[in-house]
Every structure is written in C-alpha cells, then in structure tokens.
Amino acid sequence: MHGAGDVRIENVPDPQIVESTDAVIRVTRACVCGSDLWPYQKMEQSDTGRVMGHEAIGVVEDVGADVRTIKRGDFVIMPFAFSDGTCTFCHDGLQTSCIHGGFFGTTEVAGAQAEAVRIPLADGTLFPVGAHADDALMASLLTLSDVMGTGHHAAIIARVAPGKSVAVVGDGAVGLCGVIAAKRLGAEQIIILGRHADRIALAKDFGATDVVSERGDAAVERVRELTGGYGVHSVLECVGLEQAMTTAISIARPGGAVGRVGVPQEQTIPGSEPAFYNNVTVGGGPAPVRAYIEELLPDVLERNIEPGRVFDRTVRLEGVPDGYRAMNDREAIKVMVKP
Numbered sequence: 001m002h003g004a005g006d007v008r009i010e011n012v013p014d015p016q017i018v019e020s021t022d023a024v025i026r027v028t029r030a031c032v033c034g035s036d037l038w039p040y041q042k043m044e045q046s047d048t049g050r051v052m053g054h055e056a057i058g059v060v061e062d063v064g065a066d067v068r069t070i071k072r073g074d075f076v077i078m079p080f081a082f083s084d085g086t087c088t089f090c091h092d093g094l095q096t097s098c099i100h101g102g103f104f105g106t107t108e109v110a111g112a113q114a115e116a117v118r119i120p121l122a123d124g125t126l127f128p129v130g131a132h133a134d135d136a137l138m139a140s141l142l143t144l145s146d147v148m149g150t151g152h153h154a155a156i157i158a159r160v161a162p163g164k165s166v167a168v169v170g171d172g173a174v175g176l177c178g179v180i181a182a183k184r185l186g187a188e189q190i191i192i193l194g195r196h197a198d199r200i201a202l203a204k205d206f207g208a209t210d211v212v213s214e215r216g217d218a219a220v221e222r223v224r225e226l227t228g229g230y231g232v233h234s235v236l237e238c239v240g241l242e243q244a245m246t247t248a249i250s251i252a253r254p255g256g257a258v259g260r261v262g263v264p265q266e267q268t269i270p271g272s273e274p275a276f277y278n279n280v281t282v283g284g285g286p287a288p289v290r291a292y293i294e295e296l297l298p299d300v301l302e303r304n305i306e307p308g309r310v311f312d313r314t315v316r317l318e319g320v321p322d323g324y325r326a327m328n329d330r331e332a333i334k335v336m337v338k339p
C-alpha cells in the first residue's frame with residue numbers, strides 16, 4: 001500500500017532469515033482485514049509503501065539456527081502479532097503486549113499479503129496445526145490468525161457466559177465471529193446490530209437470535225425493548241467508531257461489560273457518564289489470538305464452528321487491490337487471498 005486507495009502488487013526481495021530466531025513461511029492463505037481499511041482510507045502517500053497483511057496460514061520453508069520447536073514443512077497459523085512466548089505478558093496470555101513483540105504488516109515488519117513472510121520469534125509466534133486441511137477448513141483455520149480470536153476476545157472481555165444476553169455492534173467479519181463466540185460460550189440471547197442483508201443472514205446462521213438495524217438512539221431503544229427494558233449483560237464492540245462505542249455503552253445493562261476490539265479511530269472513549277452511572281465495565285484491545293488458538297482450534301477441526309464462512313470472495317495476489325475496493329465498498333464481507 002502506497003497511500004490511501006493505492007494498493008499495488010509489486011516484486012520485492014524474497015523474505016529471508018535475518019535473526020536466528022526467525023522462520024520464513026510460504027503463504028497458503030492470507031486475507032484483507034477490516035482494520036486494513038483504515039489505512040486504505042487514510043494513509044498518507046509514501047515512497048516506500050508498506051507490505052500489508054497480518055493474517056495468514058502457511059508452510060514453514062526455512063528456520064533460523066536458534067528455532068527449536070518449529071520445523072521446515074510445518075503447517076502453521078500466523079497470529080497477527082509476533083511474540084517471544086516467554087516474557088511476563090506472554091505468560092499472562094497477553095502476547096499482543098509481548099516486550100519483544102510487534103505486529104505484521106507494519107512499516108517495520110512486512111505483511112502476509114504476499115507469497116512468503118519472515119516470521120520473527122518463530123517458536124513463540126507460530127502455532128503448528130498438525131492436521132491436513134481441505135479448502136473449507138483452510139478458511140476457518142485462517143480466521144484463527146485474527147478475526148475469530150478477536151471476536152472471542154471481545155466476548156471474554158464482555159464476560160459472556162451461559163444464559164447471558166449479548167449484543168454485537170458491527171456486522172463485519174469480527175462482529176460475525178463475535179456471534180459465533182457468544183453462542184459457543186453459551187449466551188442465551190444474541191442481538192446483532194447491523195444492516196446488510198447478507199451479513200445478517202450469516203449472523204443468524206451463527207446463532208444471532210435478534211437483529212437490530214436501527215442506528216443511534218433508535219438502536220438503543222430497540223435493544224432495550226428486546227431485553228425487558230434494561231439492556232444486555234455483554235456488548236461486543238467490533239467497529240471502532242465513536243457512534244458504535246456510544247451505542248455499545250448505552251445498550252449495556254447496569255453492571256454489564258463492553259468488550260471493545262474495533263480499532264479506535266478517536267482519542268477518547270465516549271459515554272463516560274452513562275458508563276459511570278451504570279457501573280459498566282469497558283475493556284478490550286488487540287486480541288491475544290495466539291493465546292486462544294489452543295482453545296478454539298479443536299472446535300474448528302471438528303467443525304463445531306465455521307468461522308471461515310465470513311470469507312465471501314477469494315482472489316489471487318493480482319486481485320488484492322480490487323479486494324480492498326470490494327471490502328471498502330461493502331461489496332464483500334471479507335476477502336481471502338490465495339497467492
């Protein structure tokens with residue numbers, strides 16, 4: 001990506017082992033993330049550009065001399081953040097705060113919308129899958145590198161539990177995975193706030209019990225009507241815009257919790273007063289998806305959950321620029337890349 005709306009496919013030098021703890025993977029599947037649309041809309045023009053993409057599954061091609069557990073030929077999930085797996089935050093299961101970690105697809109570390117990627121701290125970062133995967137399974141495994149783990153994180157922070165009522169703000173891939181997560185964790189009522197017919201249909205398939213297509217105050221009123229006037233126990237905020245956050249806080253019932261995973265586009269969190277007077281807990285941030293793979297992978301392999309259904313378009317590398325456009329125009333929910 002060279003600037004807003006300017007995505008090009010270019011030849012760059014092959015990724016190589018730089019540090020002895022690196023690996024290089026050949027990308028089997030990657031994808032375009034909703035959060036890639038923020039730079040797609042706003043990035044300043046740059047001379048060097050930025051190799052985008054922070055979600056991938058792939059096969060290990062090479063490992064550095066100090067890589068111990070990851071081997072050539074391993075089929076692996078690449079979480080969107082790299083991490084050493086040994087520091088105090090990794091031990092706490094918060095790999096996105098790893099003291100040696102960082103994120104793929106930044107100006108410092110090249111991303112996965114490519115044929116191959118260099119993986120720093122390979123032992124801590126990569127998760128070997130073991131199982132052989134067909135196409136449908138590939139799509140679901142790919143979601144464990146971000147969107148499924150992120151939806152799950154929102155649900156955990158929002159304290160989703162059996163019998164609870166849940167609202168999901170946002171009908172993008174993360175919101176849809178949030179519905180899957182809420183259902184998986186035993187929520188009784190799952191309200192999706194969204195307005196795109198195809199996404200709502202998928203949300204219902206994933207376990208949404210109610211749909212609210214209104215916005216702003218009307219949406220708040222509608223959620224209250226659906227919950228006996230009080231609001232929901234748990235809100236998953238999967239957008240990142242001010243209005244979504246205001247709505248999220250306003251539909252939480254007193255004592256409820258908001259799990260925010262939408263990348264915030266403002267400096268401040270709105271809704272300070274209602275959050276305070278209703279004792280609403282607001283938490284969340286970049287999901288430590290590396291920590292969640294162990295828990296979510298068996299349900300993916302057994303097809304108890306099918307988060308891969310959020311992909312409704314597949315492109316080759318040459319199709320990536322149009323994939324961005326299609327997601328930005330809300331023509332596609334999420335675009336998979338098959339290099």
Ligand SMILES: [Zn+2]
Nearest residue numbers: 084087090098
């Ligand atoms: Zn760490």
